[in-house]
Amino acid sequence: MELERIPFNPRQLLAELLDIFRPPARGKNLAVLADIDAAVPENLVGDPKRLRQIIAGLLSNAIKYTQNGHISIRLQATATPGLIQASIKDTGIGISKPAQDTLFTAFSQADMATPHPFGGIDLNLASCAHLTRMMGGRIWVDSEPGQGATFHFTFLSWQSPPQQTAPLPTHTDNTAALAHLRLLLVEDDLLNRTIAGKLIAKIGIKPDTANDGLQALVQVGQNTYDIILMDMQMPNMDGLTATRHIRAMGHIHQPYIIALTGNALDEDAQACKAAGMDDFLSKPINTNTLFAKLLHYAAASQPHVP
Structure with missing residues (x-):
């Protein structure tokens, strides 16, 4: 790193x-x-x-x-x-x-x-x-x-010398592009889940939530999601294992899965990719980075097939 x-x-x-x-x-x-x-x-x-x-x-x-x-x-x-x-x-x-x-x-x-x-x-x-x-x-x-x-x-x-700082981007003009997204937030820590949920709500999405990988599998089996934000380290079932199980569910609409990790190391990125994840976000989540990734995957023209 x-x-x-x-x-x-x-x-x-x-x-x-x-x-x-x-x-x-x-x-x-x-x-x-x-x-x-x-x-x-x-x-x-x-x-x-x-x-x-x-x-x-x-x-x-x-x-x-x-x-x-x-x-x-x-x-x-x-x-x-x-x-x-x-x-x-x-x-x-x-x-x-x-x-x-x-x-x-x-x-x-x-x-x-x-x-x-x-x-x-x-x-x-x-x-x-x-x-x-x-x-x-x-x-x-x-x-x-x-x-x-x-x-x-x-x-x-x-x-550094004084910078000409560009104004922070606003999300108002693009929230309509995200309004249709069905998003599942998987995070075992209550505080982290609350903070992430508030950030997601600020950009116009009300996510479903799961406390660990096992709950995520139940949610995915009962609902259709476009994007899953998946914590890496959780009790009962971690994010990598949950992702492998989701990718093995051939009968479902396959969501994009974005890892949430506090350790943005090369080996973590490789482990995410090997498990079938599409991307990752470092904690703490930056609102603009999250917004950009959601816009990117919302614009995908075809359903995701791992």
């Missing part, structure tokens, strides 16, 4: 993420606050896609494991030229010191031996740690049980 090196506006990036995460936070009566140090340049060069993935993963965990209070995110410049620090703070359940030692280890949970009421820490922290290292930084946490947690990470970037 190679990093991009393109211009982006960190304030705009953060504003877009807040638009996504504030609604589910409000559903739990949580405030989400943001602050960007004036010393952080308006225009940076780096990999905004990976940066968005890291912040989204940390915000998602903060909302999930905070039952009251607030969540805050801060971007600030450091004494090292080009090194930016981000901090995501919550008033949640906190993390014990022993658990912090393995928090960023792949496929480990912070409290596996003694489950707490909210199910441990998401496995995507290992991915966050990997991405921060790729971006020339590191990730760490300050926390005490019952006193919330603050996740910090740093990343290298370069200041």
